[in-house]
Amino acid sequence: MxxxxxxxxxxxxxxxxxxxxxxxxxxxxxxxxxxxxxxxxxxxxxxxxxxxxxxxxxxxxxxxxxxxxVHGAREGIFTVMFALYKEYVLKNEKAPVVVADGNAHYTSLLAAERSMLEVVLTKTTDYPEFKVVPEDFEEKIELVKKNYGKPPLLALITYPDG
Structure with missing residues (x-):
């Protein structure tokens, strides 16, 4: 140009x-x-x-x-979470919980909060890789099932770009 x-x-x-x-x-x-x-x-x-x-x-x-x-990624993730909340949590089919990896972006956490959802974070490895630990995802999902008697509403894995 x-x-x-x-x-x-x-x-x-x-x-x-x-x-x-x-x-x-x-x-x-x-x-x-x-x-x-x-x-x-x-x-x-x-x-x-x-x-x-x-x-x-x-x-x-x-x-x-x-x-x-939607008005961008922030609004998009909120739209998904709130729609799922209305469809499954209000009908008592799923627990009001999002299981998210420890790399979760703050916008995902805000979207969950706006959608009245609890967030349970899983472990990740340390710098420089920050890898998701699949076994911890499994453990956290089972913990939600035990505590609520139903599975979490959503499992969220963060894309490497945020």
Whole structure:
């Protein structure tokens, strides 16, 4: 870019690689307008940039019946936890507990707290590897079953990127 300006795209791919198809589709989002200016309250219906089309194409691409966008990873993990809480904990089918590895990101812990869930952390190895200890996951899950009479709502393993 000759102006010295840089556009940073945070792709969901290892190594920070932005596929060619994504680069081409980014053009729709580079004309200087704010998505917020055209929002009528439903992110999924915005046509400028054409988020509505993006959602429809994404449903086809990943072969699912419904795609819901969220405001980022933090909101996404909360959405999952709270939906599971309403579906299973309120019906008394699962314990209100998340068993998470000791590398859990603070956003996962906040999402659990917002969803009224207890977090039980498992052991990890020390620096420099911080490996998850599978046997401790098993022990913690069994402990939750013993204490609550039912399995934990969720087992959460942290992706190495956070």
């Amino acid at each position: 000759s102006s010295g300006r840089i556009l940073i795209v945070d792709p969901i791919r290892s190594g920070g690689i932005v596929p060619e198809g994504v680069k081409k589709n980014l053009i729709d989002y580079l004309d200087g307008y704010s998505t917020c200016l055209y929002c009528t309250g439903d992110l999924h219906s915005i046509r400028r940039p054409n988020i509505k089309k993006l959602v429809e194409e994404l449903e086809t691409f990943i072969d699912c019946s419904k795609v819901r966008l």
